[in-house]
Amino acid sequence: MTSFITNNSPKGWAMDVQGIAPEAVIPQALILQCTTKGGEVQGDAPVVRVPRIKIIDAGFVPEGNDIPESDPELSEQLIKTGTVAELLKVSRDQLVQNSAASLISHEMRRSLIHKSDTAFLSQPAPTAPAEFPPGGLLSYATDAGPLTGDLDALVDAFAEIEALPGGVVTHVLAHPSAYATLRQIKKATGSNEALLGAGTQAGEKSILGVPVLTTNAMPSDKIMALDKNYIVSAYSNLELARSDDFYFNSISVALRASFRFGAGLLESEAAQVLTVS
Template sequence: MANIIITPGTNSAFAPDKSFVIPRTDLEGFLLQQITTVVGSLEGDAVHARIGVVDDDPTSAIVKEGDPIDEGAVTFTEHVVQTSKFANLLVISNEQRRQPDGLGEIGNAQVRSVAAIANRQFLQAGTAPKGILSGVAPTALGDNTDALVDALAVIEGAYGNNVQVVAHPTAVAALRKFKTAAGSNMPALDLAADTLLGLPLIKSPAMPAGQVLVIAKNAVYSAISPLTVALSEEYAFNRDGVATRATCRGGWVIADPARLALLSVESTL
């Protein structure tokens, strides 16, 4: 009988296992950067950004030649933004650090974690600074987009600009199930290009399940510092390792609540 050498009959030195690191592609975008008006970067828990806004323009009128022009006035509002720091820290042995794969993915995991908490706080935080959706009751869409169209009209009527839609994936799934008519299988909406009624559509798990946010960029003012990942060889000196730290600072204030709308859509997921 032939002596066939196969991997089950040899040891790991002759048939070694191979390791692979699968890059994750679920890196969340920073909603503060995507859907708000960023005024700048702040450093420090006690440092504030003070944003002055003209609320009401002076009244203009038709004036006859030679007649005096009435004196007008404007009203001002100051919006104050205070930031919070979002951070995480990992300690990695030098042996692990010197492995050919994986260290970059660990750094990506830290970035994902910072982005995720920043997005959740921005949308849903119940303590100051409260999330922009905190305490807001959504309007039910029903089986059509009429409420969405109405919400867009209100936002544009309040001089909202650069309007975008942010939706939980379950809400996007429910919108995709809208049909052109009862009994039809034809979808009423084409979301393939990540747009909804011509508006940019952002899918975000940080949104409450089944909910859709329509928001103008000038509805919220924010301050956000760059996300940084730093490495220290001194922090874990007694462990023969290194520490990697990811940090970002962000804060926000609603400038005009009429420039955003929250809707809910029933999902079977």
């Protein structure tokens, strides 16, 4: 009896897959910009284990005395991953039209970026014992309260991040509406001068010297300050596949794209969420 394996099966049963580094295809995805990569993984069951160590503070030692041994605390951060994917059925006649292939490819990339950004930030955390799909950053971040009328609450949120060992605010994520509200804050009552100094020139988006990334993957009234060094991620290559045989009965082509990723927050204080009102 002939074995049923990929080597002797039609391409519809064993589609070719092209793996491309996501940095080259979707560099604007938030998980690439706002995290530190800790590893790669394939499959829902395996996890990336990021080792952590906390050492007791060093102290003064009198001359000639033995140095006391430290008793470090060892732990690990587990990063679960999930795959976002899409499958398109396109007639062969449609695909050969001018610019059709490039337009479809562009739209598939845009769709993957939107879905991965939304999952990275807003995916609800699974209820135990469920572990899939992994929760987004907003499920584990610190609620820094309201931001109204001035930037004092944001200054406090920055201080909370910088109080962590080696903490530094690397990014601020904001929904476009929330960022627009901040830009409308004036320096004084009756003034038309924006507190953020936008003036008539938009310039680079920033708050308190920190780059701002606006995304509709954030809730419309939220902004989040974060330290990417405390957010560890795992992601695979972006996989693109095409089969001219999968839809054999309709003379159509199958186009598939997939991206596996996940992220973990090492300290909840490293991501501070504020509600803009």
